[in-house]
Amino acid sequence: MSTVFDSPESAELAFYEAVERADLTAMKSVWAGTRNAVCIHPGSQPIKGEKSILQSWESIFAGGPEMHFRVQILEKTLTEDLAIHLVAEYIRLSGEAEERAPVYATNIYRRCQGGWRMVLHHASPTPERRQHTRQPIH
Template sequence: MPSQKTFFATPQDAEAAFYEAIERADLDALMTVWCDEEEVVYVAPGGPRISGYANVRESWRAVFEGGARLHFRIHTLSALVNPFTAIHSVVEKITVEGQDDILTPIVATNIFLKGALGWRLVLHHASPSPPESTPVTQILH
């Protein structure tokens, strides 16, 4: 487990570092954002639930070894913050380096806990966004 010398003063700082590390495919930087406890959880879009720091690290290592460089535009839908917990609901609009098309938007939940070393990620759960639905015509009875 890394020495967690990076101090994230806010959950927003930790979240920004998370996405920046993914864009750089920097596994060490990414893992400094995660809490180094065994209770961390990662769910990739369409993927299984992965728990435990070492397992989460291995999963991201495999993603980065795949070679595709990802770029994110993040839109925050909601944020619930109290003194020691932050829950962010976001939409991730992802492009792959060298391609113009945005992949299917991803709806993600990021949960952060505040400890002695600042804010750390404990859960990232991402799912493909359902297609935008068309309004249903109201039928009068």
């Protein structure tokens, strides 16, 4: 039986805990039963469908260092059956002393028969801060 998430926040917490633990079973419970799900990892193409999304996470879990997250919610939108969270993900990799520059992510959750489920995770690196120089006006 799949885990029931009674709120988008509980599904989101489970998502980040699954990533931190590299736990594919827990990750599956977050995406379980979602139709037309999409996941976009930083710098990658959209991955569509629950099976392909879980395969991508399995690959990340098998080949990468342990990740630790501090998530800051920047914006929330909630309707009866849809929640949109814009977050800043501050990631520290195992063995690193400090967090990296934040990654912006949009997480969308839909209320399903089995509670709230993730239907979209789109993560993108923050743009580099550029020095603004004044251009001469001619």
